Amino acid sequence: MAQIIGQSLPNIPWEEPSGDLRLPLWRYSGNPIIGRDGNAISNSVFNSAVVPYGSGFAGVFRCDSTAIVMDIFPGFSEDGIHWHIEDEPVTMCGAEEEILRKEYRYDPRVCYMDGHYYVMWCNGYHGPTIGLAWTDDFHTFHQLENAFLPFNRNGVLFPRKINGQYMLMSRPSDNGHTAFGDIFVSQSPDLVYWGKHRFMMGATEFNDSGWQCLKIGPGPVPIETDEGWLLIYHGVIRTCNGYVYRMGAALLDLDEPWKVLFRTKNYILGPTEIYECVGDVPNTTFPCAALADADTGRIAVYYGCADTVTGLAFTTADRLIDYIKTHAM
Ligand code: BMA
Numbered sequence: 001m002a003q004i005i006g007q008s009l010p011n012i013p014w015e016e017p018s019g020d021l022r023l024p025l026w027r028y029s030g031n032p033i034i035g036r037d038g039n040a041i042s043n044s045v046f047n048s049a050v051v052p053y054g055s056g057f058a059g060v061f062r063c064d065s066t067a068i069v070m071d072i073f074p075g076f077s078e079d080g081i082h083w084h085i086e087d088e089p090v091t092m093c094g095a096e097e098e099i100l101r102k103e104y105r106y107d108p109r110v111c112y113m114d115g116h117y118y119v120m121w122c123n124g125y126h127g128p129t130i131g132l133a134w135t136d137d138f139h140t141f142h143q144l145e146n147a148f149l150p151f152n153r154n155g156v157l158f159p160r161k162i163n164g165q166y167m168l169m170s171r172p173s174d175n176g177h178t179a180f181g182d183i184f185v186s187q188s189p190d191l192v193y194w195g196k197h198r199f200m201m202g203a204t205e206f207n208d209s210g211w212q213c214l215k216i217g218p219g220p221v222p223i224e225t226d227e228g229w230l231l232i233y234h235g236v237i238r239t240c241n242g243y244v245y246r247m248g249a250a251l252l253d254l255d256e257p258w259k260v261l262f263r264t265k266n267y268i269l270g271p272t273e274i275y276e277c278v279g280d281v282p283n284t285t286f287p288c289a290a291l292a293d294a295d296t297g298r299i300a301v302y303y304g305c306a307d308t309v310t311g312l313a314f315t316t317a318d319r320l321i322d323y324i325k326t327h328a329m
Contacts, residue, residue, distance in 0.1 A: 032309035046304030130155030154217035181215030198258035219287035246270035279306025
C-alpha cells in the first residue's frame, strides 16, 4: 500500500468508479463542475487551483473574460464541487511597483507551505514568466519577484523545502503557442533567487509515447508519498487538427526530485468527453490541482476542459502508483 504523506482530508470530494476502468483516473459524474459562466465576467473558467481552507476549500481560478482577457480570481467552496468565484480579480500588494504592473495572469497553482498559501501563475512581464505570491485569506495577496526571466510557463512549487531549499518546477517556453517543452527543477533559499537548475524530464520520441511527444509540463503541486513525489503532468502531441493535451503521471525521487523513478508510457486521462473535446481550445485536458487524503489515499484532480470549463476526476495513490509502475516507459 502506497502511503500519502500529508494531512487527512475526510471531506475530500469523492465518488466511487462505476464499471471497469481502463485508465487509473475516472471522471466525476457531475462534470463539468464549473461552467463557462462561473463568474459575472467569464467567457471560460479552467486551468484552476484549489486547496483545503478552513472547514472547506478555497482556490484561485483562471477566468478569461468576454473580452478574452486572462486573469485570476479567488473562489470558495464548502464541498470542493460547488464554487463561488468572485467577480473581481485577485489584487496583489507588494514592495515593487514594477512587479505589480499587470499584463495578464493565467494557469494558477496553489500550495500550502510554512503557514501560507503560495500562488504560482503564468505572469505576463514582457512575455510569459512565473509569478509568485502568498496569501493567508485569499483576499490579500502579497506578490513576490517573478521567479525567472521570460519565457517560462507552468511554475509549480513542491509543498515543502527539500534539503533546505525551496524547489520550483517550470517549463521554459517561447512567447507563442510553444512547440517544445521539458520540465526543469530550480532551487532557492528564499523564494526570490532561483538557481541550481536541473533537468527533470522531457518530451518523448513519437514512437515511444506519441501523446507526449511535442511538449510536457507539470500539473498539480506534487503529492508526497512513501514511494516518491507523485507528479501529474500534461503532455501534448501536434496533430493535423492542432495540439491535443492529455495527462500523465510520474514518481520522483524524494530527495532529488529531478530524478524520475517511473513515468507513464500511456496517458492516464485524455479528452474523450464532449466538454473536453468541444470548446474554445478543443481536445484539451489540463490538470492544475489535486486534493489528497492521507487516511484513505483518495486523490481528486481538477483540470481544465477544452480551455472552457472545469472538470474533476478521481483516483487513489495505490491505483495510480501501481499504474505508473506497470505502464512505465
Ligand atoms: C497552453 C496554455 C494553457 C492552455 C493550453 C491549451 O499553452 O495556454 O493555458 O490550456 O495552452 O490551449
